[in-house]
Structure formats: C-alpha cells, structure tokens
Amino acid sequence: MSEFTHFNDQGHARMVDITEKAESHRSAVAQSSIQVNEAIYQGITSNQMKKGDVLSVAQVAGIMAAKQTSSLIPMCHPISISGVNIEFDWKPVKEEYQLLIKSTVRTKGSTGVEMEALTAASVCALTVYDMCKSLDKGIVIGETYLTSKSGGKSGDYSR
Template sequence: MSEFTHFNDQGRAKMVDISKKDVTVRTALAKSSIQVTKEVYEKITKHEIGKGDVLSVAQVAGIMAAKQTANVIPMCHPIPIKGVNIDFTWYVEEDTYTLLISVTVKTKGSTGVEMEALTSASITALTVYDMCKAVDKGMVIGPTYLEEKTGGKSGDFFRKA
C-alpha cells in the first residue's frame, strides 16, 4: 500500500505527515464554469436577481470556501492561505451563455493549495446556481479542473491545451 500515501499500515485513512517538507511559495489556478440561459445571463448582468449581486456574493463564497477546505475535505491540511483571487469572464456564443470562473490561491507552506483552489471554484459556481435557481434550475456546472500549480516537491504543473 506504499503507493497510497493516505493509508496507514492497516489500510485505514490517515493524514500525511508534512512536517519534513520544505516551506515554499505555492500557487494553484483552478477553473470552473456555469452555463445559464439568456434570461439568467441578463438578470445577472443587469443586477436583477432577487437575492442580490450574484457575482459579488459568489466571489465572497469562493473566498470563504478556499479558507474552509480542510473542514470539508477530510485529508486536507489546514493551511495559511496568503491570497485568493477570483475572476469572472462571460463567454457568449449564439444561445449559449457561460460564466467562466478562474480562482488563484497562494500560500507559503509545506503543502499545496490545489484543493483550496478547486473547492473555491466549485463553491463559486454552486453559489451562482443557488442565487439563480428561482429563475432556472437547468443551469449546468463544469467542468471544474486544475489549470496549473507551482511550488512544492512535485514541481510545477501546467494543463496541456
């Protein structure tokens, strides 16, 4: 079972000991998206959703999610997050309205922030869904994926196009 780092000698879950890993600057960029109808797009962009400013609330939710990742992903270490940035870009083509979500998380520590970035991107998209579901429950979330990560023992990762 040595290839699985999150299992002990009895085959049960454990949190990996990172006490001997170097402290380095680590970043992660995760992306997600949510496809909405024209009506939802217009209501978001015109600030006509009854629950409030969708993108502002989703941005705060995403930041909060990054900070709480260790509370919802069992084997994640609580880490000192140094920064979280969330960017939104609308992609509109014919009758397709997609909100692209990019989340960058940064720390200086002994373990990476990939899970924090992915959790943040997911919760950001889910928050958009929650705020707009009264208008349309057919929104589609995803894909959600790691675009890049830097720092740490395993080195840098950049998703191939």
C-alpha cells in the same frame, strides 16, 4: 499498504505527515463554469437578480470555501492561505451564456493549494446556481479542473 500515502501500515486512513517538507511559495489556479440562459445573463450583468449581486456573493463564497477546504475534504491539511482571487468572464454559447470562473490561491507552506483552488471555483459555481435557480433549474455547472500550480516537491504544472 505503505505504498499508498493516505493509508497507514495497518491499511487505515491517515493524514500524510508534512512536518519535514520544506516551506515554499505555492499557488494554484482552477477553473469552473456555469451555463445560464439569456434572462439570467441579463439579470446578473445588469445586477437585477432578486437575491442581489450574484457575482459579488459568489466571490465571497469562493474565498470562504478556499479557507474551509480542510473541513470538507478529509485528508486536506488546514493551511494558512495568503491570498485568494476569483475572476469571472462571460462567453456566449449558442443561445446561452457561459460564465467562466477562475480561482487563484496562494500560500507559503509545506503543502499545496490545489484543493483550495478547486473548492473555491466549485463553490462559486454552486453559489451562482443557488442565486439563479428560481429563474431556471436547468442551469448547467461545467467542468472543474486545475489549470496550473507552482511550488512544492512535484514542481510546476500547467494544463
């Protein structure tokens, strides 16, 4: 079983030991999206939603999620995050609107921040859904994926 990094010699789950890995500057960027109707788009962009400023709350939720990733994903290491940034961009799609969510996470450490960036983007989308579901339960959360990463043994990646 030793060929699998997250299983020990007995075939049981383990967290990979990163003690000997060199520290380096690492970053990861992930993207998600959420598709909403015209009423929700107008409510968010004019800051008229009943639950408040949707995008500000979603940004804070994404930042908090990045910091809690190791509590949610069993084999993720708790790491010291040096920065999280969440950006939004609107794109019209037929009669609806798509909110693009981009999360960037940075650290200086022995393991990467891909999972933190993906978690931040996902929780942002879920937060937008939560704050808007009273107007439309048919909101669609789109694909979530890593767009780029830098640093670490495996090097850089760009989608």
